[in-house]
Amino acid sequence: MSWRRLAILAAMLAAACAPAGAETLIAALSTHRIAITSNYTGDQLTVFGLVEREGRTAARADPYDIVVTVRGPPRMLIVREKERVGPLWINRQQRRFADRPIFLSVSSNRPIDEILSPDAARRERVGLANAQRTPAGREFEFGIGPYRDALIRILEEKQLYSQDERGVTFLSPTLFSAPIRVPATAPTGSYEIEIVLYSGGAALARQTTNFEVIKTGMEQSLASGAHEQPLLYGLATAALALLFGWLATTIFRRD
Amino acid sequence: MQIYLPIAELPISVLLVLGLSGAVGFISGLFGVGGGFLLTPLLIFLDIPPAVAVATVAAQVAGSSMTGVLTYWRRKALDFKLGGVLVGGGIFGTIMGVLFFNSMRRLGQLELVITLAYVTLFTCIGGLMLFDAVRAALRDRKGKPARLRRRAGMHPPWMGLPWRMRFYRSQLYASVLPIAGLAVVIGFIGAVLGVGGGFILVPALLYFFRVPPAVVVGTSLFQILVTMTGATVLHAVTNQSVDIVLAILLLIGGVIGAQFGGRAARNLNVGSFRLLLALLILSVGLRFAIDLFVPPAEPYSVVMPEGTR
Secondary structure: OOOHHHHHHHHHHHHOOOOOOOOOEEEEOOOOEEEOOOOOOOOEEEEEEEEEEEOOOOOOOOEEEEEEEEEEEEEEEEEEEEEEOOOOOEEEEEEEEEEEEEEHHHHHHOHHHHOOHHHHHHHHOOOOOHHOOOOOOOOOOOOOOOHHHHHHHHHHHOOOEEOOOOEEEEOOEEEEEEEEEEEEOOOOOEEEEEEEEEEEEEEEEEEHHHEEEOOHHHHHHHHHHHHHOOHHHHHHHHHHHHHHHHHHHHOOOHH | OOEEEEOOOOEEHHHHHHHHHHHHHHHHHOOOOOOHHHHHHHHHOOOOHHOOOOOHHHHHHHHHHHHHHHHHHOOOOOHHHHHHHHHHHHHHHHHHHHHHHHHHHHHHOOOHHHHHHHHHHHHHHHHHHHHHHHHHHHHHOOOOOOOOOOOOOOOOOOHHHEEEEEEEEOEEEEEHHHHHHHHHHHHHHHHHHHHOHHHHHHHHHHHHHOHHHHHHHHHHHHHHHHHHHHHHHHHHHHHHHOOHHHHHHHHHHHHHHHHHHHHHHOOOOHHHHHHHHHHHHHHHHHHHHHHEEEHOOOOOOEEEOOOOO
């Protein structure tokens, strides 16, 4: 009996003995809150996870795969395309993308296309292109493809979208960690983290958690002041501007 | 050193902003222009959201023109009477401009209107001024007077319209109508483009009304001071996009730069003054023209509709 056959037999055995859901995922975040202070330049947090197997479950033939998807707060995004009109290049066409995450990070322990099939990836919204779709996911509008590609490309350049094929590290066969980098330009709000365990292309368990990015201290009071007391805030800024102008003449006065 | 801007929602290098605003402040003090037409595009280039850039620059322009106004006032190079007429017309023009701005935004063509306006306005005004400055310089070299002197009874026809008023400090006796009309146009353009309008006001007062250069700059700054202080408060109330931290940084750089600019202006002769201002305005216009005529490397752009931040 070759090793290959043995492996297949083991897999069949495992499938027979272990009903779906024999594994559970336990996940923890290094922090649930990223605080924006005056010297904030982005932050990093780490997802830790443990695959817990039921006691008598036989080992699976296929190794475990982990995909960690982080979605930032949803926003309406408009993608515009410049076209040539005579000698000019101007914005002509645009497409609206409702409720798209403005931050998206997909980490996995190996390339997504090795973990599951393209069809399954589309169905389960795995990978950048699939994950930025809304859950309703109806995107049959004619000619939207280039706009969606441009959206992903531009946000990737701004480091708001990222995909890391080696972003998840297995510390032991069942213990893993994944660092998540939050750039300074990522918006404030609640971020959803979805961790999915795959083996042999099938999802075995999933776990969701979240963290928030909030302004604190000085940044918080200024931002809320601007929105809650706009007149006072405006008058204060204008007064400050005039004060600075006057101060400069007094300080620099020579005559 | 980086500092996080609470309204723009991104960190920015303190030294970079101080350097930029200092340089723009110097130009502002030198020419009596607000400097908004330089600073706003620069901030947008640094990834600051356009609405925040426009609103915050209004505060910075108010502050640096305050410095300028005080400096020129002390030197008695400011005509409050002429400035008052300009402010009156400017307010009316600003209201008209805001209404036009909002209707173009509803039509979705605001960006194109702004770019086209920048290109045509800046290249035309800059080009005209350059032509005039070069001609004056050539005439000067031939030993003729650089500029035709004003003589009694010799003035452009629009100065003789009804409601003539005496502006002693500007050595001007002219109808209020064309002056207020000019202010309306500048208020309108200023509101649509998000600039103070000094770069139009200064040459217009110089060329159309023959106001002495010494008085032009101070008076123009006075008009900018009043309208931009109002604009700061209006922006804060209507769209909450004034970033006070960015404003303070811009102010520190701007007022210091404007001080040195104001001093340098005294040592600059009229000819080179006009030539430099012409070149500056022309180059901004050409910069916008490049955006319009050169095929873009990335034809797509992603924007968030306003009010969803």
